[in-house]
Amino acid sequence: MYSLLIKNATLIDGTGKPGEILDVAIQGDEIANIAAKIDSSAEITIDAKGKILTPGFVDLQNHSDSYWKIFDNPGLQSLITQGFTTILVGNCGASVAPLLTHEALFSLQKWHSLEGVNVNWTSYSEFIEELSRKRFACNIASLVGYSTLRRAIVGDQIRSLEKQELEALKTALSESLEAGAFGLSSGLSYAHEIIISELELFELAKIVKSYNGLFSIHLRSEGGEIIEALDEALDIAKSTEVNLKISHLKVRNEQNWEKFPEVINLIDSAFHQGTQVHFDLYPYDIMWQPLYSYLPKWAIEGGRTIMLKHFADPVQKNKILMYLNNLEIKFSEVRVASTANRLNFSGKTIGQIAKNLECSSEQAVLHLIQNGGSEVLVFEKNLDMSQVDELMLHPLSFISTDGSGFNNQPVGAGLVHPRSFGTAPKFLSDVIKKGTLPLETAIKKLTGGPAKKMGLKKRGEIKIGNFADLVIFDPQKIVDKATYENPYLYSEGIDYVFVNGKAALAEGKLTEKLPGYALRKS
Ligand SMILES: [Zn+2]
Structure with a gap:
């Protein structure tokens, strides 16, 4: 007797092979049998006629660690309801391990307030031990963030590394990879990484390569x-x-869109010359970012206190306003997602706020940064949707959220980017409606493709002996619901999500079970 039997589904196995109507039997956490007809009995039998059965989705670009959600919301509901069964965290240079010194934690503060955060690990191996004692809705794998490593050594200073410091950093990276980290991430546009030399990156890349990370x-x-x-x-x-x-590939701001063909060209030719390059993206044309990131670099260098001093000095303030004025950004159309201090501005455009305050949009930007607290996040439409579409269809792309696992209770009064709730169903429903890709090709971008890319063993494809991470959805009904105005809405049309053979979603409803666990690279 099997623990689970799924009958009559159109099975798309994640390799890119077209779908076939097959029965799949699961024993415990493993796929035990796949055949045209399986008549054995099972504890649970699901008739999936007319439905698509695929491997669980793999999110290569996830931030549920830096948003602290794997700790305070292990149900990761917004991801499970999209079909994600494994997430790779530690992206964009920030991971929650290793924490060689307490300073390292500050690499996370651009995403999460560190108030009340308690950690009892330093090394990656201690972290993964700690994580192994916990359970989550999805499986969790992590990269090591370069900013996290670096800040442990140089703290808040922005400078290049001494020789022995670089050696210490390399040792910490090797130890982490040895302990099961899946690789390294860097967030080169962030303040603490912007001065990293190519040579430093080269040294680290060699170590990652030696572990096949x-x-x-x-x-x-x-x-x-x-x-x-x-x-x-x-x-x-x-x-x-x-x-x-390459993480969340995109060409930002209209004046740069013309660079798009060259971007594609560079990636394609590198790949054809044998470079192992892929990229991921989310299927939206609006970005979500901190408002301070629009300020000139000199104004934000040295941290928030110094920045606010510049605001208080009329000469400096004027320089900043002139700078903002000269940017080719329509601040009046930028929408406030959330503020750390409650200002009741969430959902309003900066244009509306400026009108209320009777000032210019640029002055309203400074007002928001000054009064909104340490985290003021905004939505800005600065991508060309036809380029986003082209990237999604590109043979080297994977679809990922660049988001985090939330539940449907709004965080404070703030808004989050709908990609955390809708990425995979938005991509799939679009492909199905427009017929832009064969469904098996689209599914591979969410399953076998990313699993292979990150070196995930026995997941990402449906075959005998693999873990039973599975999704059953209705191709006519799968749809994202989250919007910028109302992001806390789960996607619909997915009937079942199994993680390690157990249902995290059944008959379209969250089971609130936690069948996922921490993964080590082997
Ligand atoms: Zn990033």
Whole structure:
């Protein structure tokens, strides 16, 4: 007797092979049998006629660790309801381990307030031990964040590393990879990584390569200098042969959109010359980012206190306003997602706020940064949807959330980007409606493709002996519901999500079970 039997489903196995109507039997956490007809009895039998059965989705670009959600919301509901069964965290240079010193934790504060946070690990191996004692809705795998490593050594200073400091950093990286980290991530556009030299990255990439790990790079620029930034990432991958994944690829701001064909060209030709390069993206044309990131670099250097001093000095303040005024950004249309201090501005455009305050949009930006507390996040539409579409169809792309697992209770009065709730169903429903890709190709971008890229064993494909991470959905009904105005809405049309053979979602409803666990790279 099997523990679970799924009958009559159109099975799309994650390899890119077209679907076939088959029965699948599960014993415990494993796929035990796949055949045209399985007549054995099972504790649970599901008739999935007319439905699609796929491997559980794998999110290569997830931030549920830096948002602290794996600790305070292990149900990760917004991800499970999209079909994700494994997430890779530790992206964009920030991971929650190793924490060589307490300073390292500050690499996370751009995403999560560190108030009340308690950690009892330092090394990656202690972290993964601690994580192994916990359970989650999805399986959790992690990269090591370069900013996390670096800040442990140089703290808040922005400078290059001494020779012995670089050695210490390399040792910590090797130890983490040894203990089961899946690779390294860097967030080169963030303040603490912007001065990292290519040489430093090269040294680290060599270590990642020696462990066959993944190097996940958030490019130094996604706008005006995207070509140089891409060249840098591709150079590292070419010369070290490291397995490279470019995070949330996009060309920001209308004046840079013309660079798009060259971006594609560079990636394609590197791949054809043998570089292991792929990229991921989310299927939205609006970005979610901290408002302070629009300020000139000199104004934010040295932290918030110094920044506020600049605001208080009329000469400096004027310089900042002039700078903002000269940016090709329509601040009046930028929408406030959330503020740390409650200002009741969430959902309003900066134009509306400026009107209320009877000031210019640029002045309203400074008002918001000053009064909104340490985290003021905004939505800005600065991507070209036809480019986003093209990237989704590109053979080297994977679809990922760049988001986090939330439940449907709004965080404070703030809004989050709908990608945390809708990425996979939005992508799939679009592909199905428009017929832009064969469904098996689309499914591979969410399953076998990313699983192979990150070196995930026995997951990402439906075959005998693999873990029973499975999704059953209705191709006519799968749909995302989350919007920018109302993001806390779960996706619909997915009937079942199994993680390690147990249902995290059944008959379209969350079971609130936690069948997932921490994964070590083997
Ligand atoms: Zn990033």
